Amino acid sequence: MLRETSGRTIRVLYVEDDKDIRVAISQILTILGYEVMCANNGKEGVEAAECWKPDIILMDLRMPVMDGPTAIRTLHSNPDTSDIPIFVLSAYSDAKTRDLCSQIGVDRFFSKPIDIEKVDAAIKETLKRQTQKRVSRLRNPLQVAANP
Numbered sequence: 001m002l003r004e005t006s007g008r009t010i011r012v013l014y015v016e017d018d019k020d021i022r023v024a025i026s027q028i029l030t031i032l033g034y035e036v037m038c039a040n041n042g043k044e045g046v047e048a049a050e051c052w053k054p055d056i057i058l059m060d061l062r063m064p065v066m067d068g069p070t071a072i073r074t075l076h077s078n079p080d081t082s083d084i085p086i087f088v089l090s091a092y093s094d095a096k097t098r099d100l101c102s103q104i105g106v107d108r109f110f111s112k113p114i115d116i117e118k119v120d121a122a123i124k125e126t127l128k129r130q131t132q133k134r135v136s137r138l139r140n141p142l143q144v145a146a147n148p
Contacts, residue, residue: 009035010127013054015045015071016089017063021112025058025089028116034123042071049081056123061090061097072104085126089114 012034016022026036037052039045042059043066049057057075061068068088075081085107090097093111101109108122 009033010056010123011035011037011052011054012123013037013039013045013048013052013057015039015042015048015057015059015063015068017041017060025114025116029120032116032120040065042066042068042074045071046074046081049075049084050078053080054084055127057084057086058089058119059086061088061092061101069100069104072106076105083130085130087119087122087126089119 010033012029014022014026014029014036016025016038017040022038022040026038029036037048037054039048041063045057045059046066048054059068059071066074068090072086072088075084075086086105087108087110088101088106089110089112091112093109098109107126110119110122
């Protein structure tokens, strides 16, 4: 199992309405060592993120009940979920879709069919960078206190 610096398995929430894709990708992520939870649509994804507190979210854009962009805006507006990195996995990779993703604060964009090795590397890179930022923020008060 992949571990964060805290020793906890990395949690991935995968939000995808297509059952076949959802099952295949979640199985591969599990084999890669991630703890995976799935949601069928954006509404379920928001609810799962609020309760389960994943380390990263992989989200489709076009889904029933609540689409990806609405779910992403909802997650970003909630202080409990606003810092969770979100990657979009979409069959739509045109400039308009990519611009929308930039506007709503998506961390990374991957076109379907996805290259799982690239997604895996991006998850690790993003979480490493996030951990380094946290450590840096913790160090700054210590440096100020040590050098009055």
